[in-house]
Amino acid sequence: MAAAALEQSKETIASRVVDALRDDIITMALKPGDVISESDIAGRYGVSRQPVREAFIRLAQQGLLLIRPKRATVVKKISPVGVRQSRFIRESIEVEIIRRVAGQPSDDAADVLARLIADQEAASDANDSRRFHTLDELFHRTLARLAGVEYAWQLIDDHKMQLDRVRYLTLGVSSTQRAIAEHKLIVEAVAKADPAAAETAMRAHLARAELLLNQTITDFPDYFE
Amino acid sequence: MAAAALEQSKETIASRVVDALRDDIITMALKPGDVISESDIAGRYGVSRQPVREAFIRLAQQGLLLIRPKRATVVKKISPVGVRQSRFIRESIEVEIIRRVAGQPSDDAADVLARLIADQEAASDANDSRRFHTLDELFHRTLARLAGVEYAWQLIDDHKMQLDRVRYLTLGVSSTQRAIAEHKLIVEAVAKADPAAAETAMRAHLARAELLLNQTITDFPDYFE
DNA sequence: TCCAGCGCCCTTCCATACAAGAAGGGCATT
DNA sequence: AATGCCCTTCTTGTATGGAAGGGCGCTGGA
Structure with a gap:
């Protein structure tokens, strides 16, 4: 160190x-x-x-x-139970956020989000997974801002550190292409002002963290409780 | 002091x-x-x-x-914005919780909750608002436990302190009868395994905090930012 | 060979002393 | 009279020494 x-x-x-x-x-x-x-x-x-x-x-x-x-x-070792519950919290809040955004989309919401996705594609093409991760976070944070609850994102951020440790262990493994596709689905639903579709897309997107966690537990059992 | x-x-x-x-x-x-x-x-x-x-x-x-x-x-003075966003967080999580509980209710869920409500009625009759508050908290915490995410309640608990200060300023003012009626609606929906109705009832229940906040701000402006 | 007891060493916890910055009042100067 | 400067007195920040307690290995006995 x-x-x-x-x-x-x-x-x-x-x-x-x-x-x-x-x-x-x-x-x-x-x-x-x-x-x-x-x-x-x-x-x-x-x-x-x-x-x-x-x-x-x-x-x-x-x-x-x-x-x-x-x-x-x-x-502290990473607690699988804690990570799952953090994910539960995050999903609860982000679903509520995406419902709000899709329910009353501001004029430039879709534009702003589309631009972020374009940046993500650039980072993905450049194989810059560190930057991609930053942009991914910014994408979700922007959704919170559009819903008028940016403060809520700070909370997610605090409790996301556990998962961030997991994510760091698998840098480069996760499929950026797939994440981008899922982001696009979310933005499409927002553009159509379809809260139900947006919620479904968001849940599907966040569900992938569960797979990531399970994979990491088998790869690095010593780091978990 | x-x-x-x-x-x-x-x-x-x-x-x-x-x-x-x-x-x-x-x-x-x-x-x-x-x-x-x-x-x-x-x-x-x-x-x-x-x-x-x-x-x-x-x-x-x-x-x-x-x-x-x-x-x-x-x-710290109480931040109205912070309180509202804490409420947003709480509503997001509790809605998700009640959906889970109503969606897959365990056998004794309704029983346990009904017993808690009975205690609340006793406290209400005895005009013991302090105890009522404790039981109210236990009610929501129990829902979290039934959903298998008791840890998530700890989070709510942390961010609830701000609102607790508000609540303390209005002890005795809030209508315990009304709160009990709302709790009953929630439990009924759980008993019927009706997630949509449970969600509606929970949102209505939590919405009252907004009124409480506004009232308190006008009564004690010096305590707020 | 096994086990119990003792003592050393490590840790965090608490107390105290000192340092550095911020604020307000008094005083001198203009 | 107004204004700028300094000095006194708060505050929190940092350093260091000792106190209390837990872990672990050594040692002596059976």
Whole structure:
């Protein structure tokens, strides 16, 4: 794991440590089950234990770390049950969002979404799966904005980190072509102002995460509870 | 505000402070906009600044406090937009839950729910609005359990704190009779295994929170952004 | 060979001291 | 009288030392 010096630009040391650790966890530089300690991380980044401790608290609340008092702090293993329930939450909210958007589509909704899909195709052609992932996220976030509940997306974002770890393990595996086709189906339904079709398309799209999860559990059993 | 000594039973000092402060905030002993400081609370409870500081961090992440670096820490005012979006999230999830429960009702589902409603009627007759509120929460939580997504309720619970502050301001005002009637409608739909009717009933039930919010904003404008 | 007890080492937790920034009031200058 | 500067006094942020407790291995006995 890269003991890179923290970027000196941010506000407090504690928040820099939070960002650095979260990135390490999501990118699997810190693996589920890894044991870390305050003094360990403190020494690695050349800061005192106090800001590291506060970073641990924040990340523990986000479900990425597990602080076992007087014992140790470990990178939380991924809970299949938790991931499935996160997916349930996401599906509930995104279905409600797509119903709203398709029910009362704004004038430029379809245009904006179509443009995003075009970008995704470009990223797919360039085999840039990292960028594709970013655009995929932006697509869903844009839907939330169009429904007037962008704040709700922040919630999904928080609880999506678990699934993001799974996704990172399978970067390049997932079929971008298929995801794009599904996005197109969703946008078509929005253009036709057909909420029922939009809901069906969205559920089908999100259902693929279940397959991804099952595949990953068999590939990396040690990372799961 | 009562400077009661923290209950000595819990785990760490920090977690005790968290519980005490959260309770003070939700019950409006600490009002939105109130300025507090680490040393202030530390002196009040007879502990050092450190655990108080960690409690502040946790509560800030839950959206109850706002830490303004080097300046002060204030009890967050209630954001109407935030409350509405929390309600959107809750409605999305609870609708999905009730659809599941009504779609594939377990044998004893209706029985369990009917028993809860009976308790609510007892609490209502006794004018025990505090207990009624607890039972109301248990009703919804039970639905989540029946749908197999109890974890999802924890999420709602976190984001419900804002609305709980609103609710506390209007304790006794809300019509318990009406809420009970709505609960009965929901259970009837579940008993009939009619997801569409259950969804309609649930949406109607949750829609009342909007009225509560608007009423409270006009009654206590200082507590809102 | 097995097992119980003890002690070392590691962890997180708490207390205290110091540093750095922000804000407001008083004072001097214009 | 008005305005700009400084200084005092808050606040939160960071560093460090010790306290409390759990885990694990060694050691002594049976």
